[in-house]
Amino acid sequence: MNTQKNVNTSRPLDVLGKALNSQVLIKLKGGREFRGSLKSFDMHMNLVLNDAEELEGGETARRLGVVLIRGDNIVYISPG
Amino acid sequence: MNTQKNVNTSRPLDVLGKALNSQVLIKLKGGREFRGSLKSFDMHMNLVLNDAEELEGGETARRLGVVLIRGDNIVYISPG
Amino acid sequence: MNTQKNVNTSRPLDVLGKALNSQVLIKLKGGREFRGSLKSFDMHMNLVLNDAEELEGGETARRLGVVLIRGDNIVYISPG
Amino acid sequence: MNTQKNVNTSRPLDVLGKALNSQVLIKLKGGREFRGSLKSFDMHMNLVLNDAEELEGGETARRLGVVLIRGDNIVYISPG
Amino acid sequence: MNTQKNVNTSRPLDVLGKALNSQVLIKLKGGREFRGSLKSFDMHMNLVLNDAEELEGGETARRLGVVLIRGDNIVYISPG
Amino acid sequence: MNTQKNVNTSRPLDVLGKALNSQVLIKLKGGREFRGSLKSFDMHMNLVLNDAEELEGGETARRLGVVLIRGDNIVYISPG
Amino acid sequence: MNTQKNVNTSRPLDVLGKALNSQVLIKLKGGREFRGSLKSFDMHMNLVLNDAEELEGGETARRLGVVLIRGDNIVYISPG
Numbered sequence: 285m286n287t288q289k290n291v292n293t294s295r296p297l298d299v300l301g302k303a304l305n306s307q308v309l310i311k312l313k314g315g316r317e318f319r320g321s322l323k324s325f326d327m328h329m330n331l332v333l334n335d336a337e338e339l340e341g342g343e344t345a346r347r348l349g350v351v352l353i354r355g356d357n358i359v360y361i362s363p364g
Numbered sequence: 365m366n367t368q369k370n371v372n373t374s375r376p377l378d379v380l381g382k383a384l385n386s387q388v389l390i391k392l393k394g395g396r397e398f399r400g401s402l403k404s405f406d407m408h409m410n411l412v413l414n415d416a417e418e419l420e421g422g423e424t425a426r427r428l429g430v431v432l433i434r435g436d437n438i439v440y441i442s443p444g
Numbered sequence: 445m446n447t448q449k450n451v452n453t454s455r456p457l458d459v460l461g462k463a464l465n466s467q468v469l470i471k472l473k474g475g476r477e478f479r480g481s482l483k484s485f486d487m488h489m490n491l492v493l494n495d496a497e498e499l500e501g502g503e504t505a506r507r508l509g510v511v512l513i514r515g516d517n518i519v520y521i522s523p524g
Numbered sequence: 525m526n527t528q529k530n531v532n533t534s535r536p537l538d539v540l541g542k543a544l545n546s547q548v549l550i551k552l553k554g555g556r557e558f559r560g561s562l563k564s565f566d567m568h569m570n571l572v573l574n575d576a577e578e579l580e581g582g583e584t585a586r587r588l589g590v591v592l593i594r595g596d597n598i599v600y601i602s603p604g
Numbered sequence: 605m606n607t608q609k610n611v612n613t614s615r616p617l618d619v620l621g622k623a624l625n626s627q628v629l630i631k632l633k634g635g636r637e638f639r640g641s642l643k644s645f646d647m648h649m650n651l652v653l654n655d656a657e658e659l660e661g662g663e664t665a666r667r668l669g670v671v672l673i674r675g676d677n678i679v680y681i682s683p684g
Numbered sequence: 685m686n687t688q689k690n691v692n693t694s695r696p697l698d699v700l701g702k703a704l705n706s707q708v709l710i711k712l713k714g715g716r717e718f719r720g721s722l723k724s725f726d727m728h729m730n731l732v733l734n735d736a737e738e739l740e741g742g743e744t745a746r747r748l749g750v751v752l753i754r755g756d757n758i759v760y761i762s763p764g
Numbered sequence: 765m766n767t768q769k770n771v772n773t774s775r776p777l778d779v780l781g782k783a784l785n786s787q788v789l790i791k792l793k794g795g796r797e798f799r800g801s802l803k804s805f806d807m808h809m810n811l812v813l814n815d816a817e818e819l820e821g822g823e824t825a826r827r828l829g830v831v832l833i834r835g836d837n838i839v840y841i842s843p844g
Contacts, residue, residue, distance in 0.1 A: 294803065296810040299832050309828075312439065313794070313837070314393070323374065329810075329834055330376040330409075336442075348389075351442045352379050354409055354435070355834070357393070359792065362816075362831045392519065394473070403454065410456040416522075428469075431522045432459050434489055434515070437473070472599065474553070483534065490536040490569075496602075508549075511602045512539050514569055514595070517553070552679065554633070563614065570616040570649075576682075588629075591682045592619050594649055594675070597633070632759065634713070643694065650696040650729075656762075668709075671762045672699050674729055674755070677713070712839065714793070723774065730776040730809075736842075748789075751842045752779050754809055754835070757793070 300325045303363035308333070311359045318353065322363075329355030380405045383443035388413070391439045398433065402443075409435030460485045463523035468493070471519045478513065482523075489515030540565045543603035548573070551599045558593065562603075569595030620645045623683035628653070631679045638673065642683075649675030700725045703763035708733070711759045718753065722763075729755030780805045783843035788813070791839045798833065802843075809835030 303322050310318040310333070317340075320333030331353055338346040383402050390398040390413070397420075400413030411433055418426040463482050470478040470493070477500075480493030496511040497504045543562050550558040550573070557580075560573030571593055578586040623642050630638040630653070637660075640653030651673055658666040703722050710718040710733070717740075720733030731753055738746040783802050790798040790813070797820075800813030811833055818826040 296804050296806050296812045296832055298804070299812050299830060314439070316439070324376050324378070326376050332376045332379050348442045349444060350379060351440050352376055353440045354438045356436070356836070357439050358834045359794075359796070359837050360828075360831050360833045362828045364829060394519070396519070404456050404458070406456050412456045412459050428520075428522045429524060430459060431520050432456055433520045434518045436516070437519050474599070476599070484536050484538070486536050492536045492539050508602045509604060510539060511600050512536055513600045514598045516596070517599050554679070556679070564616050564618070566616050572616045572619050588682045589684060590619060591680050592616055593680045594678045596676070597679050634759070636759070644696050644698070646696050652696045652699050668762045669764060670699060671760050672696055673760045674758045676756070677759050714839075716839070724776050724778070726776050732776045732779050748842045749844060750779060751840050752776055753840045754838045756836070757839050
């Protein structure tokens, strides 16, 4: 249970802490893509974006404002 | 387990607390979309909407009144 | 773990308690739809309907009498 | 965690206890359907049928005798 | 949590205990079918078959010898 | 919870212990197939292969060297 | 629960500890493929890559820089 503690000093979710109030790109399992400012997250990777928009082909498809994304849908999160 | 406590002062589900008795848009994994007034939720994102309607292409497809949505179906929730 | 306690006084599954012995509409993940009188439920949303029928296009497709539905199949439950 | 205790006196799986040694109809997630005599079950809805048969279009497609069905496949169980 | 203890004296996985060192038929979620001699199992329904073969249309498609099947793939197990 | 202890003296994952440093065939849920020398495994069936190759139609499709396979993808593991 | 401790002295995730700050290839369930320098991981196989790129047919399809991949999407990880 403490595998990570032994082998590396940082934890994966630390990158989310550093990305707070910054732009992140979110890819979901169904292929959906969101971009917005990361306001909060938890250990399940549930997260809230401000000024969020859903993207299609890299273009804005829908403006959502504040959105809570359920963590189990997420494939990856990329800051910046 | 306390990752969130260290790195951000708010938690993702706090946005649901703020959205109580207000309109929310719910997107489900199968693509279904609901709009209604948020009456309650729990930590699994199970939630109850009042005056709920299922949407298709942004239009009302079915009026459901009170509806309990099982949290594991949810992709995202957007207040307002 | 006590997010719900802080932010709202009712819990989502309370609507099932109020719906006992009344008609409910159940939508399942595969699109199946059931209507019947709610006899019991648990915290997993496993539930028993009496006088249950499976619906197709809103019409009765199959009469099942008593049916136990496994909660993890459920998308939503709407009383009335 | 004790939602069910407060709001209803019976529990969903009680209908399985009543159905022991009687015929039940089982619908699985992939659409498979089984009929047989319920010999045992557990809280995961793992269950054993005797004199079990797989049905297609309501007709016997395969006689299985004793069969242990893994609970996570189950959509619904209907006694009788 | 002790539903099974109250309502039935045998447990579903007991049929696996009785089937040890005997032929069993295994149906997996993807439709795959295996037959072999049951050597061991655990509470997750992980199980080991000896002299195992994968079947297609009831015929031997592939001889596997010893095979460990991960329990979460299983739809049903039928002894004999 | 101790079903296995009562009914059979070996446990399914024991076959992996015996297969260490030997060739194993791994079938994944999506149909992928791997062959390699088993170096380690855990109770989730996460496992590491050395000299691993992905197979297609029984032929080498890709040489991977060391590969860590996440256990939840696995359908079956066959030693030898 | 301590199966691994008895039968093998290394654990599968140890290969990730050895791969820190080195190139890894990641295959996801939907078929996506990533390459990058492994910066951190946890016991869920959540992991962070630096200088990450998504591959298609072995060619760079998208440069992502830093990316956090949710562990439950992963099929395999291959160092080097």
